[in-house]
Amino acid sequence: MHAMSEERETRVKSVAIIGAGAAGAVTAAALKAENYYERIQVYERRESPGGTWLYDGDPRPLPPIRPGKLPNEGVDPPLRVPSQLPQTTPPNQQHRYDQTPVYSSLTTNVPDIAMSFSDTRFAYGPFAPHYVPRQYIQNYFSQNKTDAMLVLNTTLEDLSRIPPAEKGGLERWKLTLRKYDAVRHVDVWWEEEFDAVILATGHYSVPYVPYVPGLAEYVETFPGRVVHSKNYRAPLLYSGKKVLTIGNSASGHDVTAELVSNAQLPVYQSRRSASRWDGDEPPSGIAWKPVIKEFQLDGRIVFEDGTHLDDVDTVIYCTGYLPSFPYWNAQANGRPLYDYKAGRLLKGYWHTFFQDFPTLAIVGMPRTLTFRSFEYQAIALARLWSGRNSLPLPPVEEQEKWERERVERTRKAGGKFHDIPWDEGETLGWIDGLFRIAGLGTLTGEGRIPPAIGADVIWALEHLRKYPEPGKGEDKDGEGRDVETDGGWVVLGRKKKDSLAFI
Numbered sequence: 001m002h003a004m005s006e007e008r009e010t011r012v013k014s015v016a017i018i019g020a021g022a023a024g025a026v027t028a029a030a031l032k033a034e035n036y037y038e039r040i041q042v043y044e045r046r047e048s049p050g051g052t053w054l055y056d057g058d059p060r061p062l063p064p065i066r067p068g069k070l071p072n073e074g075v076d077p078p079l080r081v082p083s084q085l086p087q088t089t090p091p092n093q094q095h096r097y098d099q100t101p102v103y104s105s106l107t108t109n110v111p112d113i114a115m116s117f118s119d120t121r122f123a124y125g126p127f128a129p130h131y132v133p134r135q136y137i138q139n140y141f142s143q144n145k146t147d148a149m150l151v152l153n154t155t156l157e158d159l160s161r162i163p164p165a166e167k168g169g170l171e172r173w174k175l176t177l178r179k180y181d182a183v184r185h186v187d188v189w190w191e192e193e194f195d196a197v198i199l200a201t202g203h204y205s206v207p208y209v210p211y212v213p214g215l216a217e218y219v220e221t222f223p224g225r226v227v228h229s230k231n232y233r234a235p236l237l238y239s240g241k242k243v244l245t246i247g248n249s250a251s252g253h254d255v256t257a258e259l260v261s262n263a264q265l266p267v268y269q270s271r272r273s274a275s276r277w278d279g280d281e282p283p284s285g286i287a288w289k290p291v292i293k294e295f296q297l298d299g300r301i302v303f304e305d306g307t308h309l310d311d312v313d314t315v316i317y318c319t320g321y322l323p324s325f326p327y328w329n330a331q332a333n334g335r336p337l338y339d340y341k342a343g344r345l346l347k348g349y350w351h352t353f354f355q356d357f358p359t360l361a362i363v364g365m366p367r368t369l370t371f372r373s374f375e376y377q378a379i380a381l382a383r384l385w386s387g388r389n390s391l392p393l394p395p396v397e398e399q400e401k402w403e404r405e406r407v408e409r410t411r412k413a414g415g416k417f418h419d420i421p422w423d424e425g426e427t428l429g430w431i432d433g434l435f436r437i438a439g440l441g442t443l444t445g446e447g448r449i450p451p452a453i454g455a456d457v458i459w460a461l462e463h464l465r466k467y468p469e470p471g472k473g474e475d476k477d478g479e480g481r482d483v484e485t486d487g488g489w490v491v492l493g494r495k496k497k498d499s500l501a502f503i
Contacts, residue, residue: 012359012385013038016175016194017149018156018327020044021051023200023364023374025137026117028146030378033441033448036386041192042146043177045098045155049141052204053134056099059231063095065219065317068211070340071324076206078326079157081176086190091180096155097205097324101230101251105258106130109250111460115371118451127466133371154179157189159197160332161357170359173197176327196359196385200374203323203365210319214295221297229255229318235262241313244268244301246292248275252318253467260285268309277467323365333357342407344417349399350433351418352377356396359385368420368427369461372453376434379450383438388447390439422461428453 015031017024020042031040046054069075076097082089108115112125115133120143122128122136141147158176175192207228209215219226229251239262245255248271259267266287271278282288289309294302301315302308328337335356339346347355351366363377364370383389393399410417420427434450441447 011387012170012195014194015040015196015198015385016173016192017042017198017200018159019051019200019202020046020049020137020141020150020152021053021200021202021364022133022137022371023202023378024051025049025140025144025146026371026375027198027200027363027378027381028149029140029144030375030382030448032144032146032149033446034382034386034388035446036388039194040146040149041151041194042149043151043154043156043175045096045153047153049138049150049152050134051137052100052202053102053130053137054100055102055130055134057104057233059099059233060095062097062207062228062231065209065215065226065228067209067215067219070208071206071322071326072336072338072340076324076326079178081158082189085176086188088184089187089189091185091187092178097207098155099230101204101207101232101321102130103229103232103251103254104234105254107466108133109466110370111464113460114369114457117371117375126460126464151177151179153182156327158329159327160329161334162193170195171357173359196361198381199325199360199362200364201325204321206322206324207317208320208322209317212292212295214297217297218295218299222299225313226315226317229316230321232316235259238263238314240264242268242309242311243314243316244270244289244309244312245316245318246270247318247320248272248278249318249320251320253277255316255318256286257283264313268312270303277469342417344407347400347403349393349402350430351420352380352434353393353399355399355403366418366420366430367416368430369422372457373427373431376431376438376450379448380434380437383447386447388439388442389437391437393437 015037017027017040024042024044028040028042031037048054066075079092079094107127107129108125109127112122112128116122116136117140120136120140123132141150155178156175157178160174162172162174164171173194173196175194175197177190177192179188181188207230209228215226232255235258238259241263243259243263245252245259245267248269252269253275256267256269260283265285267285268287268289269282270289270292272291289307290304292301293304296302299312300308300310301312322340323338325337330336336346338344345362345365349355352361352363354360361381363381364374366373380389384393406417420430431453438450441449
């Protein structure tokens, strides 16, 4: 009798997945394939699956920019949970950053053969318009018959640990959920409990604008002049305007290049450093500027080289996003989930597991082989919690050692904790760790088998580029590789560097 009670206490039979983007889609499929879990639910705050690939053509205005402020510093605060649940309240009016940063012309950056899940390819590629991955994610739920698990228009507002009922047991999790009822125009609040929770909420929601002297006062003095690229959709809005963009990542590159067709020329772009797709000179219609030193209340923007711009109509910050976990109840759970100063999850292991919460996991955190890497994380978790894993997780001491060593290694290299580069074999090494944990399915067919990363996938990652990389000759890229153009994208020679730089 005691043995049966202990088994019931230490097994995971119900799992909540938070988020119905690509990570949530493949996680639901992997859990269902085990034919083991009694209850799987996917909670999604939007009206449809698709995650960051949903397109909001007319986005709501963002809250006023707060330079240098982090999500946990009042930028994305939690909602106040009603004292009595279940409960019905008027609709929430607080901005929740639930709309996406997808702009009209956005295409994928990773070749479709490497980005797709192993069992289904994108409709076409190699670099598809944004609606293709959106349709792909939505169809993936239907194809795997996991669409019945979806609970849409539902936001996780509080996630609290429930301590084990008896010694040696596993914790459970209490979810406080809020669903917008479009028929009655009210918010419906309630609680659910699960054995395990997988966070698949992504990290492209809360925009980040760095601190610059005078910027906060400039924003107040000139309302609407400073914006974040999250709400950029097309260049027509900036016709004839003098525009300064900030940032040189993928969105900064795309937005600046697009503005040339409509904005007053030149379009100014402030860059901290050159990117791999920059040549020695700016493209036609673009003028490069260094980092901004100061915003002045007369409207002047001063750069670090002493030059300045006056009468700028719009400043577009293309400076990315920060993860946000407003639902994480740090008091109930004993600690924060994320360290913003260090830029990493706390007490994590292998970018997927948690050292102190064996029934909590996260899928989709690292900047690496997007979509496909989620599949390996999902399968490893599905196998682990069903007790069918090939290898156990290492002891907590080894997990702590992994975290310490990675902190030190990334600090020395000047890198980011959750960036996993491709070209030195680190991506394959990380995926291999998940592969080994998962192992094979059962003899009778339960469980999804982690796929091989074949030579065709590796070739695509190392040779296909969305953009030409300017070099010294028309048929060379910036690193001396041969370049063959094909339909607007390029095929590179064999020399390689950071093949995942655009993710």
